[in-house]
Amino acid sequence: KNEVEQSPQNLTAQEGEFITINCSYSVGISALHWLQQHPGGGIVSLFMLSSGKKKHGRLIATINIQEKHSSLHITASHPRDSAVYICAVPETSGSRLTFGEGTQLTVNP
């Protein structure tokens, strides 16, 4: 079973700062998911990527398959970015996901 580790567990930033959240996994995969969970519980998918880099607005996700590592970057952070960010990787079957513990991000105005 894939082991997924995220860092940091908690992150506090000032509005406007550049933020990086890291995710490492133990077994080679074909794709990795980044998810966002706002207070109240609902989870939304931000990215699914298998190589290189993807960008949506101020969010950028990168993955290095050889190093088994992915990063989520937020540029010009804003208080509305405050949420839990979770990375997830598929198990060998492809349908089930293994999740990291999540990174609680707080952006202060």
Next chain:
Amino acid sequence: DVKVTQSSRYLVKRTGEKVFLECVQDMDHENMFWYRQDPGLGLRLIYFSYDVKMKEKGDIPEGYSVSREKKERFSLILESASTNQTSMYLCASSPRQGNTEAFFGQGTRLTVV
């Protein structure tokens, strides 16, 4: 707009009660999942279903059962609720083929007293 809908946002039940958590998806997905989320432990898979009437145990199935009589609906059942089942429960669905995006419900925060 695709949707996974859980029947309740907040639920308070008494120890020993039988509890039903319902999840409905409108995307014609084959796969449906039930997770619980606890501080420091992340999301853990309770059960999943890859087709109607099919189910597989996840990592923590003890104390739970599931039902999938129709493709769009996946129910989680706590046979006899206990205080250690107080948690956030999340339902998700995805298409049959692997490595696709998963869609999550809004979560049900269950408190067992």
